Amino acid sequence: MSEKITPQSQDFSRWYHDVILQAKLADYSPVKGCMVIRPNGYAIWERIQKELDRRIKATGTRNAYFPLFIPESFIKKEENHVVVFAPQCAVVTHGGGKELEEKLYVRPTSETIINSMFAKWIQSYRDLPLLINQWANVVRWEMRTRLFLRTTEFLWQEGHTCHETLDEAEQLSKTMLNIYADFSQEVLAMPTIKGLKSESEKFAGALRTYCIEAMMQDKKALQAGTSHNLSDHFAKVFGTKFLNKEGKEKFVYQTSWGVSTRLIGGLVMSHSDDKGLVLPPRLAPLHVVIIPILGKILGKNDQNKSRVLEVSEKLQKTLQEHDQKVRLPYTLSVAIDKDETKQAGWKFYEYELLGVPLRIELGPRDLEKNHIVLVRRDTGKKEFVSINEAPQKVIKELEAMQNDLFLKASAFRDNNIFDVESYDEFCSQITSQGGFYRSSWCQSNECEQKVKENTKATIRCITLDKNLDVVKSDKPCLVCKKKAGNVECLFAISY
């Protein structure tokens, strides 16, 4: 290993970028603020797409594709939307060699262009609900970028739905929040907290923004997904109307919701370590690598060598066949690294760097004992397993690893959420040791801004109960000590 990963404890940000660059997930591009997603990173995105797309479609949502370009006049129609998004946009002024009559904005999000189509497609209540999703690239000009977390162009899915009533839109936005949280837990093994954004942090043009927030290993917060109840704000400016059952013309109520390639950044910062990437098995493009130990027998004993390779290949086949019997939620992928120009030790490091969940070592002495050496990426635990029992053991360890990663991240998160009532204690503690701070808030913009100025922390979300209703608080506001009408919220420094 000529190149190294900066230890996490030494410099978290450098560690993060080292892992991504060394594991070849992404690279910097010559276009300012834009990254290249390399095959190792894109394979993870494909797994995310597949798992999430299935869940989105199960709600009756269908995929479609809308134009990349949005006429300037559209962006300007919704008053809150234009203030936030217009300054972030890339603007096309010339096309086909000529200056355009109207400037085109590269989509930062598609509520406006999609509403112009919804207004055309929707006539009556029979056309509702309309549930549409789009997998696309979007562009938001960023001055300070970080691979996966904040890039000028990124990939995402954006859902857009229309409903007869505000209540139905509210329900749908909560349904999608649950889907994101479940997906994050079950697939990314990343625990999240479901919450409601404060007025100052909500989506520009929304009535209400729900979010999932995750804690990274440096105890900072990552907003991992959002789901907006748009009420009829966009419908009103785009004239998205329907005739209801009573024959009256009404505006539709809408939602929009999205997650992006940012999830890959969250994944890295949730599980990876100083050796490199750690991937939950449900997302790993490759689950098991078999490394035949040939080094010492090379040239000396060709019979041993061919026997090791033969058993390796048989094991690969057995593992893949076994997968078909047990019906994992993914197709088990098993590789053998037969490259004789590399030492086994070099390969161990390499596949640890790449985050392959399980490594199998198999040499002539293992063959004699009819066992393999099985090594788990997350714990580094080594185990001797008889060859016959390998298929069952591999599946068991993959499932255990998926589960253990979630439990470990959950425990870490829970150990770093603190209840606070004293503002001074809060300020000193968040600065010295980070973490999430649960406290009471009077819902005033003043108190929210004061925290930001004093500590750089923001309200990540107002906390929700099991029904996704806001949790009221009868404690005094953390900042101003006012007692009435407070809610519980989480403060943290975020990405």
Added chain:
Amino acid sequence: MSEKITPQSQDFSRWYHDVILQAKLADYSPVKGCMVIRPNGYAIWERIQKELDRRIKATGTRNAYFPLFIPESFIKKEENHVVVFAPQCAVVTHGGGKELEEKLYVRPTSETIINSMFAKWIQSYRDLPLLINQWANVVRWEMRTRLFLRTTEFLWQEGHTCHETLDEAEQLSKTMLNIYADFSQEVLAMPTIKGLKSESEKFAGALRTYCIEAMMQDKKALQAGTSHNLSDHFAKVFGTKFLNKEGKEKFVYQTSWGVSTRLIGGLVMSHSDDKGLVLPPRLAPLHVVIIPILGKILGKNDQNKSRVLEVSEKLQKTLQEHDQKVRLPYTLSVAIDKDETKQAGWKFYEYELLGVPLRIELGPRDLEKNHIVLVRRDTGKKEFVSINEAPQKVIKELEAMQNDLFLKASAFRDNNIFDVESYDEFCSQITSQGGFYRSSWCQSNECEQKVKENTKATIRCITLDKNLDVVKSDKPCLVCKKKAGNVECLFAISY
């Protein structure tokens, strides 16, 4: 059916657009030249992606993602590339509220930006071959647009590969051509002719462009996919070099290849008819619709009604279970239309318009006789099938339909390819009845241009033999009658 489809014989172009709009495959957008791909159309694109992606990956190619924006200086580096593509580009001049120092072009194709990364990633022959594919949107400014066939923004895949030798690049470009042709035949049921583009029609920057050309039902040609041998043209201007086994620095040899959402246009013009869309089963998002005949029994005999619905549901389940036994190359999708506000006759038209391959009608009288009525979308053939035999019969008819669509399109194409030697005859025949014209060509630009001016036809391709080598001709050139050094080629009017 309040809205109608213009008969194909009356106006092919209006028929084409009527089918697309009525079947809700796509719609015009408020952004000039850009279309919206609606859920019915996008579902077809998802099937195309899934089938093609699998074939591309089987070659060892891996997916990645490169930036949407290309710095102006990159586009200008390859001299042929800039002349063709720069005038077609959408140009971003402002970002984040400021004028940019260097203009950014929205990618019309990604050879340039990708080479800037390849140059960084490739060091030695050990890094080769490098096989990368990208699913993305691209923008080429178009003055006259047609849904799916020619739009300012479209979706595609673009493969980009690097090799040690020119010969290896040539082989890869031919491999991809074969994959496109096989995919087109097996999945789209669209026969194509593999060929080589003339110098004037090849990709800007390529040494050689291979293509597949299909004949539409109006006898015009559609270029359905291209595969380019780029030689070291882009490598030289971007410095994409490697150390070969002898330790010498060499430029890599490259290919690029792509197909786009244009394939959906080709699909429509290959198989559809005056009733609407006809979809090959391997691409259809929905394969079978069961229509319970409830009209006459409504309210009168609820027992009959619930019995019809019960048997319909059981049949749906049986069909889906049977699918798991026979292992079709797709997951059989079966729907029941229980909507009681619509007449059965209205539904028949609706599902014909949408191109569902098989319709099953099931009413009380059918139940008495223990049979269903099975109707094939392409032939309109009605058959009584006993309920027990329905699962086998459905699979059989789907497979037959997939095959028959290909055979029908092939026969139509073959009947409209003509061998010509007389230039006058050619000019009058191509104008009066269209079709493809196989003839001898001296390879001069003059003769090629003369045909274009006289007939609007272009050389679709130089024909290839089974090994994909150019077919020489010893006949006189169709235009100038010169005899030596001729090749066989196909002339046609194209989209």
